[in-house]
Amino acid sequence: MFQRIITYFEQQSFGVSTYLANRLNMSTAKVRLFFIYSSFLAVGFPILFYFLAAVVLDIRTYMKRMRLRIWE
Known part of the structure; x- marks a missing residue:
């Protein structure tokens, strides 16, 4: 049951944590924990950063995708 919940959230997430973890050579779990803990300390500011990063990505x-379609 717990594993299904985890896979659901990993599939539905925007990929921000995975992208940052790959760029910084860190574990994805550590990046996610950083967002969770910092959102409690900074009263939601990291959540705004997360959504902005999701839009940019x-x-x-x-x-x-559009660039590849043009050249095909």
Whole structure:
């Protein structure tokens, strides 16, 4: 049951934690814990950063897809 919940959230997430973990050569779990703990300490500011980063990453992947379609 718990494993299904974890896989659901990993599939539905925006990929911000995974992207940052890969760029910083860290564990994805550590990045997620950082966002959770810092959101409690900073009264939600990291949540705003997370959503902005999700929008930026989504735009980047959209632009990459469009660029590939143009050259095909």
